[in-house]
């Protein structure tokens with residue numbers, strides 16, 4: 001297995017700088033080809049040690065609230081800072097307008113509440129809900145019935161949008177550009193009257209930009225970039241600037257979680273207890289749910305030795321899944337869970353007093369560098 005793994009203290013996330021740069025090159029090329037602006041959605045990936053690198057390729061960050069906005073402002077210096085939150089508190093809003101250049105509201109009510117405070121140099125936007133589902137998983141579908149995310153067409157009837165400079169929609173999750181195209185068709189059918197240069201444009205339409213949200217799996221092999229380019233060009237023909245704000249696509253397949261086997265036990269099947277936990281360190285395995293790949297493993301019973309891999313917490317359901325290997329697993333063996341840069345570090349928790357994994361970067365030159373280690377204090381400090 002990978003030579004750098006031998007000396008690595010686990011559990012540890014390892015960010016793969018080379019893979020990250022490959023993703024960033026694709027996103028940069030998209031920006032150059034279409035003139036659109038690409039933002040990192042920090043919700044998926046907030047390892048800020050990489051922000052200076054990321055900022056060399058894309059236009060900035062977007063945030064889900066004050067803390068992410070601050071992080072983007074501080075760590076990706078000189079780049080754009082956008083924020084969208086389902087609802088702002090007055091306290092946070094006062095801070096946000098000092099550091100964000102784009103503030104996006106989730107409802108007309110929020111816009112009315114805060115519009116008087118927005119300074120000249122901050123562009124205000126409104127998130128809309130095109131009400132067009134293109135996927136079946138309700139927890140990842142902002143267009144699902146009764147969604148709180150984005151103003152519906154009905155919400156905007158007879159509303160005065162003067163002062164709103166941009167619209168935003170976010171409806172996708174790990175999807176290709178065909179789903180974007182379906183969404184965009186619906187967006188234009190419903191909200192086209194707000195776009196300058198459209199046939200039925202309402203008088204005084206002053207929109208400057210449209211944000212396509214995230215969920216675009218742009219850096220996945222086989223993603224249809226040309227269709228995305230056509231979508232962007234279509235919106236630019238209305239005279240609008242286009243933003244996309246992928247999270248996953250920035251760090252897709254750009255990291256691992258390295259874990260060690262602590263014990264092997266047998267209860268009608270072989271079970272390996274690891275020093276990493278699904279519940280604490282890969283919560284999406286349980287929440288989404290999905291099955292992460294492990295370097296050198298297969299589905300159960302494909303290779304000679306099958307194990308159930310489980311975490312080191314007291315939660316009975318702290319199970320990552322069943323996997324088969326060519327060799328017997330033994331105490332001290334290391335495993336590399338794939339695609340663990342996204343929605344992992346940002347979702348960590350210390351349930352059961354579990355230690356947080358360290359964070360390392362596998363540099364372009366093949367050297368691993370530990371950039372953060374955590375300890376007991378990190379557990380204690382968030383409790384009282």
Ligand SMILES: *Cc1c(COP(=O)(O)O)cnc(C)c1O
Pocket residue numbers: 041043044084170172173174213214215216245246247248249
């Ligand atoms: C989650 C989210 C994103 C990023 O989504 P990915 O699936 O990680 O690309 C972008 N914008 C908004 C508003 C989001 O909620």
